[in-house]
Amino acid sequence: MKPYITLLIMLFLPAIIFSQYTQKPPLHGKNWMAITGKPLAAEAGAMIFQQGGNAVDAACAMIAATCTMWDVLSWGGETQALIYNPNTKKVIAINALGVAPTGATVDFFKSKGMAFPPEYGPLAAVTPGTPGGICYMLAEYGTMSLKQVLAPAMQLAAGYPIEAQTANSMERGKKMIKQWPYSKAVFLPHEGQQREAPEPGEIFVQKDLLETLTKMVEEEQQALENKKNRKDAIYAAYDRFYKGDIAKEFVRGAQEQGGLITMQDLAKWKPVEEEPLHVNYKGIEVYKLQQWTQGPSMLQALNILENLDLKSMGYNSARYMNTLYQVMSLAFADRDFYYGDPYFLPEEPMKGLLDKTYARQRAALINSDKSNPDIGPGDPYPFEGKTNPYTNILKQRGFTIDSTNKTIPGAIPKHDATQINAMQQKDVVRNTGTPDSAYMDRLWRGTTSVEAADKDGWVVSVTPSGGWLPACIAGHTGVGMSQRLQSFVLDTALDPFNVIEPGKRPRVTLTPTLAMKDGKPFMAFAVQGGDTQEQNLLQCFLNVVEFGMTIQEAVEASNINSDQLWLSLGGEQIKDRQPHPGSILVNSDTPDYVRSALRKMGYRLTIGERTSGPINAIYFDWKHGSFWGGSSNNGEDYGIGW
Template identity: 60%
Template sequence: MTRQPLLRPLHFALRLAIALSLLAGSAAQAQKTAKPILHGKHWVAVTGKPLAATAGALMFARGGNAVDAACAMLGATSTMWDVLSWGGETQALIYNPETGEVKGINALGVAPTGATPEYFQERGMVYPPEYGPLAAVTPGTPGGLMVMLAEYGRLSLAEVLEPSMQMAAGYPIEASQADNIENKREIIERWPDSTRVFLPHLDPDNPGQRAAPRPGELFRQPDLLATLHKLVDAEAEALAAGKNRKQAIYAAYDRFYRGDIAAEIVRANREHGGLFTAADLADWQVHIEEPVSTNYKGIDVYKLTTWVQGPAMLQALNILEPMDLKGMGYNSAQYIHTLYQAMNLAFADRDFYYGDPYLPPKEPVAGLLSKEYAAKRRAEMPAERNNPEARPGDPYPFQGEKNPFRELLEQWTPIPPAAEAEGAEGFQQASLDMSGDEAFLAGTTSIQAADADGWVVSVTPSGGWIPAFVAGNTGIGLSQRMQSFVLDERLNPFNVVAPGKRPRATLTPSLALKDGAPLMAFSVQGGDTQDQNLLQFFLNMVEFGMNVQQAAEAQNITSFQMQSSFGAHRSEPGRLQVTHQVSPYNRARLEQMGYSVETVERTYSPITAIWFDREQGTMQGGASDYGDDYGIAW
């Protein structure tokens, strides 16, 4: 009898790995979820906190639309300091069913008068500081909320702010937030008004020191409540004077940015070493703008433009579109490598070309988002190894122009200078010394809302997170977004700090349409990980057939190769986090490709999303099981 030779172990392992990869797509579709899908016929509201989701639901119950609900959730999460506050910034995409258009809301603050590279460099800083009065751009969230509400909502400002006002009067604070305040106590104590807000108790173990609220305690913010009352009073006075709904909301807007609230914000900021002037707030404005988009296999994906990082996801989709991602197998070594390399190229472009489109120089958006440029970048992707030297490309020829920054482009380095010099004497107090991972994941929240009339809203607000500098008796915590600027044009000539300029932020809401109708709304908390997570969420649904909850809970990979937008702006080429769901074989294969693979229990990906079921005419909501993300539907 002739015996067949035994397969060699390595050969057998290779065959087994290939077979498992081919099964990965169906396995991904079949995965169980920790949370159920939210099914709604009339409306869906999803955000980062259960109480805030309830605020959105209350607006729907009052007859409001998805914009009203999103504004109420924005106010509630800001009041809860859910990694943002009222002095932060708001970024939104809105689908208007009455016009069939997607509009962007740009409510990102600007650098104040005097904020120049020389100002920070003279104080020994390599980047603007992470925290404190000098880290603040002008407040954007109040203006963004009021403009969205006035232009697209149905309810009054008083109705939409009522949940926030009730919470400012006192809400039971979660253990996670109480612990967060306590852990940041050393920073908070540097500013008297922050101490008063966040540390309401004497510390029984340390006489003379203050302590955070206890978990479950009613956290009261009387100063913030008074500020919100001022906005509602301004609206009521305008209505009593015969103004219409929209005009009355804008009267409240004027009181915040040009009245007594603005005056107190400026006074407190300057008293503690900040640069704000009355003109900085009075001249700032919210922009209702055209978003950018690309088409991926028949789906139109919309993002805000280069003042945030959103176009990087569109660039990555353009690079990946012709490739057989599904055939590679979900989270196989080849799939992960392909994603990583596409992101390398897209984020390298982000790091050099993205900045405020309202000030010169003009970003080469048309070239960056062209399919021809994507094909050129695709050809630069190494087939079998990571490229730690991935660099920005040159999109200018793809919009018929010559690159005016060619010399700077040639000087660009993947790893930016560290910020060891940050914080000369007297300014070190503005630095929290976050770890690289903390900076990379630095926070925000996310908001999705949709209704049966067709309104769809995706919001990624942020800024003013704890430990925030609270501006005097306003109860408003100011933004820390100044740190996302650079001081050296060799790093990014479009994102050098200047008075009146917006920093290039990480905040990136998303909408997708098919055949002109909404298909999904999705965004995610986090910093530089956001468009990594959203890219994978989108592909999980479109390429691998996951439902919205499966895609929201899926264990993503995380690259740290792009330059952080926070703190010391670190870059760690080749560093890759995966979970145990990636097989030992695929992890070993990635190591062979030059990656430094870290296997963690879960990667950071707190996604919220809404999917539109066209067959049934309903909406499906998804919220990750990472933290407190929560939704309500009806």
């Protein structure tokens, strides 16, 4: 091929790619938009909108429905949200993540031979957050009653035709489910038969859960009859869940099966409204939840990328992929060491981590010619006018921070002397093998996402999770317990800010996003997928902002996934979560010449047909006064607009 023809193809290829039809049609609406992980749950949001509810009402209904449908989460999980309030013109954050229960200490889990809390079962549970999160959002920012908003979920609990994905997940997990009597009664209605879980399309009934939701609604309605206002009536239902008979049965059922949660743990917990963190990327304000999530890592990545000319690299060229991979590695190295619950000491150095000058110094570490397996945590403390108190730990980890703020690789990191001594012959950080299926499952472990917007300006982005299958149900509540405790560490050397402690929140992967431009909502987007969430959301955002894709094109577009990070989920030993530097997932549509260039840079490639993640998004078209909705072609996610 002649050079000038090759040049013309390279120049026009992005336009050719982006003009292709998407596998799913884009959604359009001028009054409202409701998108989530299940078609029936999206319909729940639409029902609320049609009854006159706002975006917060609809989002709460969709969260409740997805929990009832076990869309990789349940009622005992956690909810975290970003809400744009058009009345105050501010973005607010809702922290409805549960906390470690009484007795959940480092010594407790290490005495059981674990390097991390367990993946499944009652000992994996933080206190339930989703019921409280729904009640708080609805009471403070919604317009409807709990009875109205929970009506679709209650209809689902009374019986709905279960879809194949969930039914088959129950069947695959039945060996574990049989350990827990209350779970077995719900998930395995055909015990003793060849297939013990429900069949796809079978009417799946959850009597205990329906009774729990009914009790909450009854408490609300009784409060209204007693002349309480709408808000106080919703909080009466909240109290029944966390302090009343529902709480007693939850605690009884949890402790019967070996769990640690107490009545005091439930009564003391409450959702928190917070100020979100944000950075400006080329005139766009991007908002994330605080450092109890991985959200700030996307903000750090954007700060670094702002110093680079991404368009000139070309969408998904080898140079672009290499750059993104290393930028994400830099952000994740900081995430893995510096993030944790901001309500517990030590205080995380977020001001330094989000400093633009710090980002420029981190950008200087990018190697444009080859993969860099030696990336480690930086030193944000000088950008706060402080001295890093963890220099010795970083030295133990094998990293030395010099005066130029560069991290220099050293010997085998000493995350935990006992663990390292047992693994002297193994390369803990420089794992040059291809990740196995168990690792990839932990990396991609999903949940759901909820996006809602209305014509009055309310916007909601949520990533609820927890209590996924195979879940341990607490007594006769029908409520699956969270498994989020596993996101803590048990060793200060891994992350001094995220060491388990009763009453503390683990640093989670869950990360909704809101972006504002010219003082107006620009994009609301979120995705499921464990440690890949921030990776997919970053690329989706860049697809729109840098490469001019529509929102549906952006959520379907080919992404890369990095394995150069410490897993946040799964595995009870160090070896289960160790990074795989240089291991990269690329889409099957990646040209051979790009694959070859990546291999020459030192990458080990895994090829996938769908690499976008199940992203849900809303784009605000202010020129035409309408919404564009995007729902990825990777999963069961679905949306409705009007």
